Amino acid sequence: MSKKILLTGCTRGLGRAMADGFRERGHIIAGCSRNSDQISAISEEFGSDHFFQSVDVSKEDDIRSFCEAAIDHFGEAPDLLINNAALINRNAPLWEISAEEMAAIVDVNIEGVAHTIRHVVPSMIEKGSGVIVNFSSYWGRSTSSDVAPYCATKFAIEGLTSGLAQDLPAGLAAVAFNPGVINTDMLQSCFGPGASSYSSPRQWAEKSVPYLEGLSASDNGASVTAPGQ
Numbered sequence: 001m002s003k004k005i006l007l008t009g010c011t012r013g014l015g016r017a018m019a020d021g022f023r024e025r026g027h028i029i030a031g032c033s034r035n036s037d038q039i040s041a042i043s044e045e046f047g048s049d050h051f052f053q054s055v056d057v058s059k060e061d062d063i064r065s066f067c068e069a070a071i072d073h074f075g076e077a078p079d080l081l082i083n084n085a086a087l088i089n090r091n092a093p094l095w096e097i098s099a100e101e102m103a104a105i106v107d108v109n110i111e112g113v114a115h116t117i118r119h120v121v122p123s124m125i126e127k128g129s130g131v132i133v134n135f136s137s138y139w140g141r142s143t144s145s146d147v148a149p150y151c152a153t154k155f156a157i158e159g160l161t162s163g164l165a166q167d168l169p170a171g172l173a174a175v176a177f178n179p180g181v182i183n184t185d186m187l188q189s190c191f192g193p194g195a196s197s198y199s200s201p202r203q204w205a206e207k208s209v210p211y212l213e214g215l216s217a218s219d220n221g222a223s224v225t226a227p228g229q
């Protein structure tokens with residue numbers, strides 16, 4: 001059955017691979033990212049069954065309008081809300097990260113996730129079903145040097161998701177999803193040329209898209225890792 005999927009960060013990396021994979025499997029996407037040229041390109045390629053808007057997840061008013069427009073486009077609450085958009089800090093020890101960079105990472109990686117939840121979950125509650133997938137990381141469960149701000153936000157995602165799962169009524173689910181390690185712009189920022197030895201987003205999506213599609217209310221509160229990772 002065709003699912004309605006609201007996806008943040010849909011233009012590059014894992015988000016773009018998920019958009020392609022879900023579309024190929026007959027699902028309807030409402031997606032956002034910041035870059036308006038890339039949003040226009042995906043919008044034109046996918047056609048009017050799908051809905052795309054240039055939105056920064058850290059801006060609550062814009063996310064509210066985007067979520068309302070997406071729900072309107074679907075005609076009901078999404079079946080799946082995928083909080084994929086995130087930033088990583090430039091490699092550096094914590095004391096060399098400016099307050100501005102730290103705030104930007106927290107605003108996108110934590111506040112951005114809370115914004116979509118605030119503006120989508122009430123419609124899921126009304127519908128009586130829906131799965132929220134919050135993208136975590138190996139760095140949401142363990143740490144490395146030079147990425148403390150990013151680790152802090154992904155540990156927060158694990159806690160936020162576990163707490164949210166306890167708030168949700170029966171029929172809904174919140175899941176923290178670690179995608180593994182995949183060669184995207186984000187990985188290139190922290191691994192440099194070493195990123196190229198990891199799988200491409202497209203290869204990753206072959207297993208991850210069916211896996212995400214199969215999550216259900218029985219997965220509420222789970223903290224999981226992508227298949228094959």
Ligand SMILES: NC(=O)c1ccc[n+]([C@@H]2O[C@H](COP(=O)([O-])OP(=O)(O)OC[C@H]3O[C@@H](n4cnc5c(N)ncnc54)[C@H](OP(=O)(O)O)[C@@H]3O)[C@@H](O)[C@H]2O)c1
Nearest residue numbers: 009011012013014033034035056057086135181182184186
């Ligand atoms: N790649 C990995 O190995 C890996 C490992 C563990 C976890 N993850 C997680 O997986 C998710 C996807 O990562 P990725 O590697 O695909 O990252 P990526 O290549 O950097 O792509 C990020 C996507 O999110 C969008 N985005 C960034 N900031 C945004 C904002 N403020 N508002 C809306 N959209 C925004 C970007 O488009 P714009 O810049 O145009 O907005 C882009 O489409 C993230 O949550 C990341 O933490 C990735």
